[in-house]
Amino acid sequence: MATLDSVFRSLKEAQVKLALQTRRQKDEALGGAAAMIDRRRQEILAANVLDVEKARSGGMKESLVDRLLLNDKRIDGIIEGLETVIRLEDPVGKLRSGWTLPNGLLVEQISVPLGVAAIIYESRPNVTVDAAGLAYKAGCSILLRGSSSALNSNRALTAAIREGLASGGGIPEAVALADSGSRDEVDEILGARGRIDVVLPRGGRDLIRRVVQNARIPVIETGEGNCHIFVDSGAALENAVDIIENAKVQKPGACNAVETLLVHRDIAESLLPLLARRLAGRVELRCDAASRSAIGDTVPAGLELKSADESDWETEYLDYILAVKTVASLDEAVDHINRYGTRHSEAILTNDYRNAQDFCAGVDAACVYVNASTRFTDGGEFGFGAELGISTQKFHARGPMGPEALTTIKYRISGTGQVRQ
């Protein structure tokens, strides 16, 4: 059996060196990687063609093929992401807190690299570069375990990153691809206690479940997004319709797309007919009785309407479907979200100050929004240049994960000979 033993060792050795690099050294190495991806563009695109052809001939759905596909524009986006990562401040070496004890010991809490990370992901080859860039910035080495469907693309990208890091005076061994394609490889990663400090699964429900069930090393979970928008009674109608449309239609397959709309009963009869007209022919609505009745008898042409049941409140459709429920109060909306939501991204549309505050305090989620689309939950949108994923776990990393997610703390205690009494 091929094992990752030597890869783990090499990643660890690289990380020990990388942890001592200055921001300038890390940024120059990342600049080398960005330039090399540009220079190796043709090789990368040629490798991607192999993956795409194989996927199509294997009968992969076009929506999934699209995730796999690279082109010039996407490579430009990947490079721009890396350049943003370079501009981010160094997440390492921040003095997060500090105090002096009565005996004179100075206690300082400092951010440090988390160590050796591993990411297990599906399909999209841009994750290869995003994860490598963010990890390097955080002083972490990273083991990339992508989908076998993207193997040629990931090999070409990883080769370019490593060559580029070296050309920028960096440490190419800090980035490695696990490319045997065997499932044993995943198990070996998940069992690598003392070798890998954290594993990030990024993909569908089955992948996350498998990782959580089998990991013996710390996991940062990324999760599903059963996201809600609650429209409060005094919300601005046209803007509410714009936001709901955006959160549903702009990219329905994204985890931060809205899945259930909650409408205050006092505004349902004004809002829902407008919304129905806007979404007719594009989005199927699954309504509870009150919402169906608020749409009225004149159903817009092309509107698909169904009755919602309990299972609709629980479902992340990732599709052109929106569940709609009318609620009597803010409290009912918050309770519904805390019961059915996946603690991802939740929004209130309101002009009531107190309700905005109470919603943000009462809803348990990584991201709570007032008067904006849930679609902004994204490392790129947040300004991180890329993301390692969106954590729905309630540890240090919650929400879109930039380089800070791959740091931890160290206490440095400076004394003059103190002993404990």
Add this chain to the structure above:
Amino acid sequence: MATLDSVFRSLKEAQVKLALQTRRQKDEALGGAAAMIDRRRQEILAANVLDVEKARSGGMKESLVDRLLLNDKRIDGIIEGLETVIRLEDPVGKLRSGWTLPNGLLVEQISVPLGVAAIIYESRPNVTVDAAGLAYKAGCSILLRGSSSALNSNRALTAAIREGLASGGGIPEAVALADSGSRDEVDEILGARGRIDVVLPRGGRDLIRRVVQNARIPVIETGEGNCHIFVDSGAALENAVDIIENAKVQKPGACNAVETLLVHRDIAESLLPLLARRLAGRVELRCDAASRSAIGDTVPAGLELKSADESDWETEYLDYILAVKTVASLDEAVDHINRYGTRHSEAILTNDYRNAQDFCAGVDAACVYVNASTRFTDGGEFGFGAELGISTQKFHARGPMGPEALTTIKYRISGTGQVRQ
């Protein structure tokens, strides 16, 4: 089978309320708990006598019985700890970071309670109060799963805490004891996905291993302490001997006690004979050849001396034993620590500025010390009033865990109608 289902539900309901309490409300409730422990002192001590008698009649070692034992002084200490927790600033509601996106969205990163915690611990009944107090301060409810040997004590303490929280206007349901004593109970906690947000095992190696192997919920690991002191060539000799003695002898069973001494070869012949005289009759030394030779031919009366082998570098003795190794350089010391250490507490004794910096940067541990005893790695010593344990995991909680360890972050995003392009 008895199940914890209703306990989980009640903890969750309590936590939702507790998360919205102000600092003043939480502190008043904790003040009620402190006062009630004082008032119920006789009941608590009587319950503890039952545990202690049962332990002794079952043949428990006196050192373990001592961990179980409560007396007036220890109860005073528990109450003082709670009072310190009350004085700590609120770890919840801190604006940790914030920025405005190009589209005008304000992104704020705010500390929030982690949710429902569980702690699985051994023996010492003070953990019952420490954990309950810190969790309450952090706005978290907590399930306490103590040792069956301390069951009467833990019941009496938990009853007093709950009664006291209620008397202080707080939420007594936020603290619950899992007291069936069955091992199934632990498995039920470890499998409680979606019900318990984090579990903290606090105890010996077997407990930690069992939790890590079986948990399907996030774990914060607390771990063993194979701690080192490195004495650099220019260290002050007498002070070095004081610190080593303190770190070894003051409480050898503690995880932050020193287990291996690393001595720079240039100072070995000055330091080790002094140290041998200081420790003779109290501490057994296990030396490599160079250290043995540095002690010289005149071995102090009563000194136990043995040869060290590889297994000594790996062992957390928790006893009056100290491994001693002579090293040629700072780098060799750092490499030894990173190879054999458990990333807990590591110290350098030096007067060389650069070496102090390099040691702190190069050693991967929760706490790195310059010129002080490793024994300070402790929530009480750090000023937290108590601790949930000492995390050796590299997430948000690392080192002594105060109330901050039971917080996570929430992003609050405030808009004026923004949609994603």
